[in-house]
Every structure is written in structure tokens, then in C-alpha cells.
Amino acid sequence: MEKDTFVAAADSFKLLSDATRLKxxxxxxxxxxxxxxxxxxxxxxxxxxxxxxxxxxxxGLLKVRRNGREVLYSISDNCLAxxxxxxxxxxxxxxxxxxxxxx
Numbered sequence: 001m002e003k004d005t006f007v008a009a010a011d012s013f014k015l016l017s018d019a020t021r022l023k024x025x026x027x028x029x030x031x032x033x034x035x036x037x038x039x040x041x042x043x044x045x046x047x048x049x050x051x052x053x054x055x056x057x058x059x060g061l062l063k064v065r066r067n068g069r070e071v072l073y074s075i076s077d078n079c080l081a082x083x084x085x086x087x088x089x090x091x092x093x094x095x096x097x098x099x100x101x102x103x
Contacts, residue, residue: 001026001065011059012059012080012084015055015056015059015061016084019099020042020044020048021032021052021053021056022088023042023060024038024042024049024052024053024056025056025062025075025084025085025088026088026092027041027042028062028073028074028075029075029085029088031066031074032072032073032074033072033073033074034070034071034072035049035050035053035071035073038053040074053073057073060076060078060080060081061075061076061080061081061084062074062075062076062081063075063077075090
């Protein structure tokens with residue numbers, strides 16, 4: 001594998017090492033939403049959510065769609081975004097695991 005591949009993977013892990021961004025990303029995996037509705041869903045201010053959305057969008061994990069004056073965010077349709085979505089879902093399913101066996 002190329003060194004650039006590992007650098008890109010490390011950058012993705014750094015971006016997603018923030019619990020707030022993971023929460024926002026996970027919410028947008030299942031809903032197309034504006035900054036305001038995302039902020040309400042995750043219990044944060046709109047400016048804080050805007051900052052995180054910008055970073056996730058720049059990383060190619062989110063796509064944007066305009067609906068009149070409203071800007072709506074959702075998960076990108078690419079391999080990286082789908083792998084992260086599936087990983088978060090798997091981790092959430094196993095959050096009750098103990099000693100390697102999930103209930």
C-alpha cells in the first residue's frame with residue numbers, strides 16, 4: 001500500500017476521534033437535516049454544529065443539498081462514509097458486550 005493511503009486513513013481517524021462529530025455524522029446517516037435541526041437533535045448550538053459539519057463535508061463524508069434557502073446535510077454516497085457508518089452501527093450494537101459476547 002502507498003504511504004498516502006495510510007496518511008488518508010490516519011486523517012480520517014483523527015477527524016472521527018471527536019465524539020461530537022461521530023454523533024453528528026451518525027445522526028446524518030439516517031436523516032437529511034439542516035444545521036438547526038441537527039443542532040437540536042444532538043443538543044448543541046448551531047455555530048458549533050456548523051463547524052463540525054464543515055469539517056465532515058471537507059473530508060468528503062457529507063454531501064449538501066439546497067432546498068430554497070435551506071441547506072440540508074446527509075451522508076455521502078462513498079465507500080469511506082459507508083464504512084464509517086457501518087462501524088459506528090456495529091459499535092453501538094456491541095455497546096452492551098462483555099467478554100467478547102454480545103447480548
